[in-house]
Amino acid sequence: MITLTDRQNMILKAIVRDYTSSGVPVGSKALAAQLPMHVSSATVRNEMAALEELGLIAKTHSSSGRIPSVKGYRYYVDHLVQPDPIKANDIDIIKSSLEGQFLKIDEIIETSAKILSNLTSYTAFSLKPEHKQSRLSGFRLVPLGKRQVMAVLVTDNGDVESQTFNITSKITGDQLEAVVRLINDQLVGKPLDEVLTALKSDIPMQVAHYLQQPEGFLKIFGDVLTKAAQERFYVGGRLNLLNFSDSNDVDELKSLYTLMDHSDDMADVLGQPTDHIQVKIGSEMTNDILKDYSLITATYDAGNHGTGVIALLGPTRMPYSRMIGLVGAFRQELAQRLIDYYRYFDQ
Amino acid sequence: MITLTDRQNMILKAIVRDYTSSGVPVGSKALAAQLPMHVSSATVRNEMAALEELGLIAKTHSSSGRIPSVKGYRYYVDHLVQPDPIKANDIDIIKSSLEGQFLKIDEIIETSAKILSNLTSYTAFSLKPEHKQSRLSGFRLVPLGKRQVMAVLVTDNGDVESQTFNITSKITGDQLEAVVRLINDQLVGKPLDEVLTALKSDIPMQVAHYLQQPEGFLKIFGDVLTKAAQERFYVGGRLNLLNFSDSNDVDELKSLYTLMDHSDDMADVLGQPTDHIQVKIGSEMTNDILKDYSLITATYDAGNHGTGVIALLGPTRMPYSRMIGLVGAFRQELAQRLIDYYRYFDQ
DNA sequence: CTTAGCACTTGTACTATGGGAGTGCTAAAA
DNA sequence: TTTTAGCACTCCCATAGTACAAGTGCTAAG
Numbered sequence: 001m002i003t004l005t006d007r008q009n010m011i012l013k014a015i016v017r018d019y020t021s022s023g024v025p026v027g028s029k030a031l032a033a034q035l036p037m038h039v040s041s042a043t044v045r046n047e048m049a050a051l052e053e054l055g056l057i058a059k060t061h062s063s064s065g066r067i068p069s070v071k072g073y074r075y076y077v078d079h080l081v082q083p084d085p086i087k088a089n090d091i092d093i094i095k096s097s098l099e100g101q102f103l104k105i106d107e108i109i110e111t112s113a114k115i116l117s118n119l120t121s122y123t124a125f126s127l128k129p130e131h132k133q134s135r136l137s138g139f140r141l142v143p144l145g146k147r148q149v150m151a152v153l154v155t156d157n158g159d160v161e162s163q164t165f166n167i168t169s170k171i172t173g174d175q176l177e178a179v180v181r182l183i184n185d186q187l188v189g190k191p192l193d194e195v196l197t198a199l200k201s202d203i204p205m206q207v208a209h210y211l212q213q214p215e216g217f218l219k220i221f222g223d224v225l226t227k228a229a230q231e232r233f234y235v236g237g238r239l240n241l242l243n244f245s246d247s248n249d250v251d252e253l254k255s256l257y258t259l260m261d262h263s264d265d266m267a268d269v270l271g272q273p274t275d276h277i278q279v280k281i282g283s284e285m286t287n288d289i290l291k292d293y294s295l296i297t298a299t300y301d302a303g304n305h306g307t308g309v310i311a312l313l314g315p316t317r318m319p320y321s322r323m324i325g326l327v328g329a330f331r332q333e334l335a336q337r338l339i340d341y342y343r344y345f346d347q
Numbered sequence: 348m349i350t351l352t353d354r355q356n357m358i359l360k361a362i363v364r365d366y367t368s369s370g371v372p373v374g375s376k377a378l379a380a381q382l383p384m385h386v387s388s389a390t391v392r393n394e395m396a397a398l399e400e401l402g403l404i405a406k407t408h409s410s411s412g413r414i415p416s417v418k419g420y421r422y423y424v425d426h427l428v429q430p431d432p433i434k435a436n437d438i439d440i441i442k443s444s445l446e447g448q449f450l451k452i453d454e455i456i457e458t459s460a461k462i463l464s465n466l467t468s469y470t471a472f473s474l475k476p477e478h479k480q481s482r483l484s485g486f487r488l489v490p491l492g493k494r495q496v497m498a499v500l501v502t503d504n505g506d507v508e509s510q511t512f513n514i515t516s517k518i519t520g521d522q523l524e525a526v527v528r529l530i531n532d533q534l535v536g537k538p539l540d541e542v543l544t545a546l547k548s549d550i551p552m553q554v555a556h557y558l559q560q561p562e563g564f565l566k567i568f569g570d571v572l573t574k575a576a577q578e579r580f581y582v583g584g585r586l587n588l589l590n591f592s593d594s595n596d597v598d599e600l601k602s603l604y605t606l607m608d609h610s611d612d613m614a615d616v617l618g619q620p621t622d623h624i625q626v627k628i629g630s631e632m633t634n635d636i637l638k639d640y641s642l643i644t645a646t647y648d649a650g651n652h653g654t655g656v657i658a659l660l661g662p663t664r665m666p667y668s669r670m671i672g673l674v675g676a677f678r679q680e681l682a683q684r685l686i687d688y689y690r691y692f693d694q
Numbered sequence: 695c696t697t698a699g700c701a702c703t704t705g706t707a708c709t710a711t712g713g714g715a716g717t718g719c720t721a722a723a724a
Numbered sequence: 725t726t727t728t729a730g731c732a733c734t735c736c737c738a739t740a741g742t743a744c745a746a747g748t749g750c751t752a753a754g
Contacts, residue, residue: 027747040697045748063703063748103512103563142489144501150509154491162497164507165450168691216450239604242597250589257586344515374716387728392717410717410734 002054002075009080010035011047012056016068016076020319025065070282073294073316077279083325090119094330098337105158105341110234112310112334117237119326122244122314123260124236125270129302129338133191134159134228139183139221141176149176153224155192157306161228165220171211178210179217192229199225231267235260244315245292255289270311273297277328282316292316296323300331302338310334349401349422357382358394359403360427363415367666372412417629420641420663424626430672437466441677445684452505452688457581459657459681464584466673469591469661470607471583472617476649476685480538481506481575486530486568488523496523500571502539504653508575512567518558525557526564539576546572578614580656582607591662592639602636617658620644624675629663639663643670647678649685657681 004012014034018026028041028048035044048066051057056072059065068076097115102108109128116124134155142150144164152162167176186203187195199222207214238260245253259265269287271280277298283291290313297311312327351359361381365373375388375395382391395413398404403419406412415423444462449455456475463471481502489497491511499509514523533550534542546569554561585607592600606612616634618627624645630638637660644658659674 025747029747041747042697042699042749043695046696049749059748061704063746064705065747103567138492140489142487142499144499144507145485145505148501148505148507150499150507152489152491152497154495158492158495160491160495160497160511162509220450239601242600248595253589254586372716376716388716389718389728389730390726393727396718406717408735410715411736412716 002056004051004054004075007035007037007039008047008051011044012051012068012072012076013080015057015066016073016080016320019067020317023317025060025067027065030065070284070316073281073320074284077281077320077324081321081324083328084322086325086329090326091329091333093119094333098333102341105338106232106234108334108337108341109308110236112330113234113236115236116310116312116327116330117240120312120314120323121237121240122312122318122323123238123240125233125266125309125311125313126236127231127233127270127309129300129306129308130157130231133193135189135191136187136195138188139180141180143173143176151220151224153228155228159228159232161224163220163224163227165216167216168213170213175210179207182206182210183221192225196222196225196229230263233263233266233270241313246315252289259287259289269295270297270309273299273309275299276331277324279320279324294318294320296320296327298327298331300335300338302335303342305338305342308334308338349403351398351401351422354384354386355394355398356427358391359398359415359419359423362404362413363420363423363427363667366414367664370664372407372414374412377412417631417663420628420667421631424628424667424671428668428671430675431669433672433676437673438676438680440466441680445680449688452685453579453581455681455684455688456655457583459677460581460583462583463657463659463674463677464587466677467659467661467670468584468587469659469665469670470585470587472580472613472656472658472660473583474578474580474617474656476647476653476655477504477578480540482536482538483534483542485535486527488527490520490523498567498571500575502575506575508571510567510571510574512563514563515560517560522557526554529553529557530568539572543569543572543576577610580610580613580617588660593662599636606634606636616642617644617656620646620656622646623678624671626667626671641665641667643667643674645674645678647682647685649682650689652685652689655681655685 011031014031015026018030018034028044031048032039032041032044048057051072052059052066054071055069056075057066058069060067094115097111098108102111105128109126113124113126116126134157136153137156138154140152142152144150147166147168148164149167150162150164152160154160183203186206187198190198199218204214204218207218211217238257241253241256245256259269265287269285269290277296280295280297282294285291285293285295292315293313294316295311295313297309299307299309301307310327310331312323314323358378361378362373365377365381375391378395379386379388379391395404398419399406399413401418402416403422404413405416405419407414441462444458445455449458452475456473460471460473463473481504483500484503485501487499489499491497494513494515495511496514497509497511499507501507530550533553534545537545546565551561551565554565558564585604588600588603592603606616612634616632616637624643627642627644629641632638632640632642639662640660641663642658642660644656646654646656648654657674657678659670661670
């Protein structure tokens with residue numbers, strides 16, 4: 001456990017603030033000038049040497065100013081940062097963007113990611129509120145004319161997944177109905193992952209009683225099921241990555257985008273945030289690709305409809321006070337909005 | 348109409364080939380060495396001066412080698428290029444990627460864009476075969492438990508669009524059924540754009556007979572309808588743009604990506620290709636953003652199921668002979684695959 | 695413990711400098 | 725008339741050198 005003197009705290013804080021806003025290593029002279037008490041640059045230099053010794057700041061070359069290290073950011077975020085109060089203007093934007101009469105909760109969550117990315121010029125993620133584990137609450141096949149059928153799967157928290165497919169003429173409506181009844185009798189009420197394992201073991205045999213070639217149907221059912229089982233998240237401002245990845249390394253950018261498209265990996269990155277607001281800095285994240293980025297995650301509470309997550313991905317060198325303030329305000333607005341939403345639709 | 352001597356043709360061809368493969372302006376000496384007949388560099392210089400006079404090639408600075416101009420590429424593509432015969436390896440990749448047992452035609456079209464982008468390291472587009480104008484062939488509302496309803500719209504060429512929404516408790520099943528019947532009675536068989544205009548004029552009044560607050564329903568119906576009316580195209584290898592846009596201009600990249608996400612603008616760019624294979628070079632395209640890019644579009648024939656489009660977007664400086672060869676081979680493979688597909692499902 | 699002073703280090707911006715690649719032009723050769 | 729050798733000239737580019745600004749660590753005095 002690191003403990004610093006008051007003056008050291010002030011210096012570290014000033015370094016982080018300066019560097020995150022200017023991007024240039026900060027030197028002792030500039031630092032001395034902006035500190036509230038009167039100290040000489042030499043004194044500041046001594047303190048800086050101490051902070052460097054502790055691993056909180058670092059030099060880019062032997063005679064450069066200092067930049068915060070990951071450890072330094074960590075200490076700053078844990079002990080020093082005061083979230084900026086949100087600008088009245090920003091709160092207006094949030095409120096007005098959320099207030100439209102959305103018909104689906106997914107739309108609210110999706111626009112959330114967009115607003116957040118617009119306000120910050122970073123990349124934002126949003127996950128809708130979710131009970132731990134959703135269960136299958138219904139499956140049906142809707143015939144759509146000659147040979148087309150739509151498979152629709154509903155879960156107990158209202159998620160709907162669907163997919164259309166063509167059937168060969170050999171299959172009759174009766175057969176399909178029998179299969180649907182089978183699925184519903186056996187699997188409704190079960191958690192989705194159990195359904196998935198059932199689909200790999202005994203279900204195929206049973207389906208084979210009714211269909212000669214069950215593979216096609218089983219593939220569709222499996223597809224829809226995995227789609228529903230996946231945690232769906234929305235991404236806003238993907239293109240903003242181009243702004244703040246100062247490296248011109250194309251490959252790095254590519255792997256970042258690929259990462260964002262893999263919901264499994266991304267769920268991994270977001271983790272399961274327990275706190276209200278959580279900050280992960282650079283190498284603290286498991287994924288190596290993100291070593292120059294920081295992630296602010298926050299949960300938001302949707303009453304008895306569970307807890308969702310919003311997240312913000314930006315450069316390690318980000319103005320944490322502003323961003324934390326913004327995310328904090330946003331999660332409250334969103335929670336409020338969802339309560340309204342559910343009040344309306346729960347009747 | 349420009350006419351060149353044989354030797355000038357050879358020189359222009361060599362310049363394009365050299366420059367597209369190396370990216371470096373080509374000089375008279377290197378050129379003289381590789382021409383089949385014996386000429387001195389001085390002669391080549393004279394010829395180059397003539398080609399420059401005609402606007403077919405240009406210098407990057409007063410004493411540099413030459414690069415082809417847009418006009419030069421145009422001439423090359425129109426008169427000189429010989430499509431490369433496709434590599435046996437590539438044709439294997441195409442065949443095997445297309446041969447899986449797809450259940451929906453969209454999957455074939457989507458993978459097409461992927462294969463094409465993989466083979467070329469460029470960005471590829473694919474549009475599915477389409478009759479000029481699709482018509483509404485059915486609309487229905489499928490109840491999914493308590494308050495959720497799924498709106499499903501089917502067109503006469505088999506496209507399906509759906510969307511779920513929540514209804515307030517005030518609406519009864521009977522009311523919904525009446526609305527569905529209304530829609531089907533009045534609008535089935537009409538082209539989608541007529542349906543859209545109807546939706547803006549007399550339909551709302553009629554729907555109001557059955558629902559107190561028709562706005563929600565009308566929005567959903569409109570959404571699903573516009574989704575169906577839009578030409579859907581697939582994009583493969585979006586990230587490849589990062590490779591070959593040598594400019595580090597982030598804004599340019601952003602507008603490119605934004606362009607690709609707007610299906611209207613993109614349909615504009617793709618145009619309505621009439622030829623089998625068509626090449627648009629740099630500033631020949633209407634859209635200014637694409638001035639450093641070239642687009643190869645090709646139609647593919649799906650028998651009596653209409654004609655689709657595939658396209659390839661790469662840098663102006665691309666190896667046209669290889670790309671044209673590849674696109675040509677691909678469109679044939681795809682057409683063949685679709686004939687198989689339809690034979691199977693049309694029964 | 696703080697500070698002034700100073701020698702030292704490093705990045706950056708600017709300025710030669712020379713070589714290489716390529717051109718256009720001229721005059722002679724084919 | 726066409727081709728070619730020769731040559732002066734232009735421009736890019738990589739390299740080295742220089743000066744300067746910003747900043748550091750250390751020492752010795754306050």
